[in-house]
Amino acid sequence: MTALSSTDNIISKASAHTIKKFELIEKYVEEWAQILLNYEKCNQLVFIDCMSNSGEYYDADGRTVYGTPVRVSHVLRKAAESYPHKRIDLYFNDLSQGKIDHLKSLVDKDSHNFSVHLSTMDGNDLLRRVGSLLTPGQETHYLLVYDPYQAAIDWVALMPFLNNWGEVIINHMLYDSIRATKLAKRETTISKYEQTYLTDIENLIPYGNDKAAYEARIEAIIHALHRGERRYYVAAFPFFNSKNAIVYNLIHCTGNIAGFKLYKKKAWQVFGGKSSTKNTHGLENQLSFLFDETDSYGTRTDENCYYVPDIAAYLQSIFRGRRDVPLNEIWSLLESHPVFPSDGFRPEIKRLLKAEHGAIIGRSSVTFSDRK
Ligand SMILES: C[S@@+](CC[C@H](N)C(=O)[O-])C[C@H]1O[C@@H](n2cnc3c(N)ncnc32)[C@H](O)[C@@H]1O
Structure with missing residues (x-):
């Protein structure tokens, strides 16, 4: 008998960064569902994890940890109870029958307005099926999680989801690509990368x-x-392992700024007031000589792991010397920023603007100092 690989194990080990991924999706879904169920035009929510795994893992200490499908089924079952006139459908699928059988024992039971649809097939085939049923209206809002173990993305299957009302979260397995693209020899491996990046090897x-x-x-x-x-x-937010190597980016795609803002806020909250799981070894708070174009003293910035003081420093660089800048203008600048959140950290940002950059904080505006 051959040993089971980690991808075959029904209950496998989840590392700390993977648990953060589950938390981020769970926390995002919690608030996403509340916002949409309160929205008059929305009658139905659809959540899909087309590569769902078994729903159960163990952590470094051997304790049970639940994966995305179990967490989301609990959150959305509760939401369905609070909104009896709206429908919630969940689709969980995996290539492995054993994993789906196990997941069946963990997800919440169906009710008059809540259904869990389980299947065992290629996740891309499931997307082709569900994708052909999508309508452009706003009555149904879906959220698709596309989470393979490798850098294998079928863009044709994803197309309808990128083009209809709803949101997509894609796990981009960078670690796999960075390590293996240059070594790829077998035709199937080469075509996996060519399909994922839509270009020749x-x-x-x-x-x-x-x-x-x-x-x-x-x-x-x-x-x-x-x-x-x-x-x-x-x-996109990067996830680093305990050796501080990047493993993947979790990319959120939406046509709605509310979803974009919410994803940034939840990512920063789940990471504990920073933009990734990277361990910066405390260097983020140390004052040091910066060998950059400013040649000045400042705190180090890591583009893979920003902290709230980086947000305050960014605002200072944009608004330096301006008087009475309306708070709305400041938050709306952050709204469209690719990484910095506009919500969730406002009191801390104001406190840092005052303490670190000499700003005067008013009730509805900020006067920025001339400091660099
Ligand atoms: C990273 S795990 C998924 C974790 C899960 N989304 C979660 O957050 O709890 C990847 C899973 O994808 C499954 N898988 C890989 N390729 C697949 C495919 N083409 N179709 C369906 N499942 C696939 C594997 O069996 C594995 O269980």
Whole structure:
């Protein structure tokens, strides 16, 4: 008998960064559902995790941890009870029958307005089926989680979801691509990367270890596949493992700024007031000489892990010397920022503007100092 690989295990180990991923999706869904169920035009929510796994894991101490489908089923079952006139449908699917059988024992039971649909097939086939039923109206809001173990993305299956009313969360497995693209020899492996990045392998080899090149490629594909005229919002947050290597980006895609704002807020809250799971070893608060164009003293900034003081410093750089800047103007600048949240950290940002940058905080406006 051959040993089971970690992908075959029904209950496998979840590392700390994976548990953060479950938390982020759970917390996002909680508030997403509340907002939409309160919205008069929305009659139905659809949540899909087309590569759902078994729903159960154990952590580094051997304790049970639940995955996305179990958490989301609990959250949405409660929401269905509070909104008896609205429908909630959940689709969970995995290639493994054993995993889906196990998940069945963990998800909440159906009710008159809440149904869990379980299946065992290629997740991309499920998306093709569900995708062909999507309508452009606003009565049904869906959220699709696309979460493979490898950098394998079927864009044709995702297309309808990027182009209808709803949101998509894609796990971009950077670790896999950075490590393996340059070594890919087998035809199936090469075609996996070519399909994911929609380009020939020769164009990917020069990316080497440059994670930003892979990230930019994926973001460009998302924007190219979205056909609508309205702005499309894409927010990506990196997840680092305990060795501080990047494992994946969890990318949220939406045509609605409210979803974009909410995802940024939830990511920063789940990471504990920063923008990733990276361990910056306390260096973020240390004053040091910056060998940059300013050649001044300041705190270090890590573009893979921003902290709330980085938000305050950014605002100071934009509004330096301006008097009575309305708070609305400040928060709306943050709304469209790709990483910084506009909600969830306002008191802390104001406190830092005053303490670190000499700003005068008024009831509805801020006067910024001249400091650099
Ligand atoms: C990263 S895990 C999913 C974790 C889950 N989304 C969660 O958050 O709890 C990836 C799962 O995808 C399944 N899988 C991989 N490729 C698949 C495919 N093409 N179709 C369906 N399932 C797939 C694997 O069996 C594995 O259970």
